[in-house]
Amino acid sequence: MGFLLRWVCAFVLLAATYNPTSWSYARWAPNNFDTQLPLTVLLGLVLLIGYIIYLRATLRSIGAFGMLLVLALVAALLWVLSDYGLLDLSNQTASQWLGLLALSLVLGIGLSWSIIRRKLSGQADVDDVDE
Numbered sequence: 001m002g003f004l005l006r007w008v009c010a011f012v013l014l015a016a017t018y019n020p021t022s023w024s025y026a027r028w029a030p031n032n033f034d035t036q037l038p039l040t041v042l043l044g045l046v047l048l049i050g051y052i053i054y055l056r057a058t059l060r061s062i063g064a065f066g067m068l069l070v071l072a073l074v075a076a077l078l079w080v081l082s083d084y085g086l087l088d089l090s091n092q093t094a095s096q097w098l099g100l101l102a103l104s105l106v107l108g109i110g111l112s113w114s115i116i117r118r119k120l121s122g123q124a125d126v127d128d129v130d131e
Contacts, residue, residue: 002115007108013050014100014107020093058110066113067106074102 018026025047029040058067078098081087089095109116117123 003108003112006111007104010054010107010111011100011104013047013054014104017047019100020096054107054111058107058113061113062110067110070106070109071102074105078102 016025018024022028025043029044033040062070078087078089082089089098
């Protein structure tokens, strides 16, 4: 349940920032920047804090190479599904949602990696110990 919650939060963060619909910060902010500057700045800072939390945890747990590896794995899976005719990538809107899904999986795995590795190996991680 923990991974699912982390992944859903990553997906919500990415989808709130940008998605193919008109309900995203990237489309709302430029149109309302002049009239609702304080709210635009507040929401931008909330999104920025979310990205800092997710990216910092992901970079610390799996690193840039791990992020690329997970993204490559998801891309290869999508390629196989497309090659077998199970997935149609010609629809631009669906492809954008799949891109958001792929990126959210990278962030969700990155945030959950210590828990996943502990369950697989039985070894605990200790990153910052002050003694």
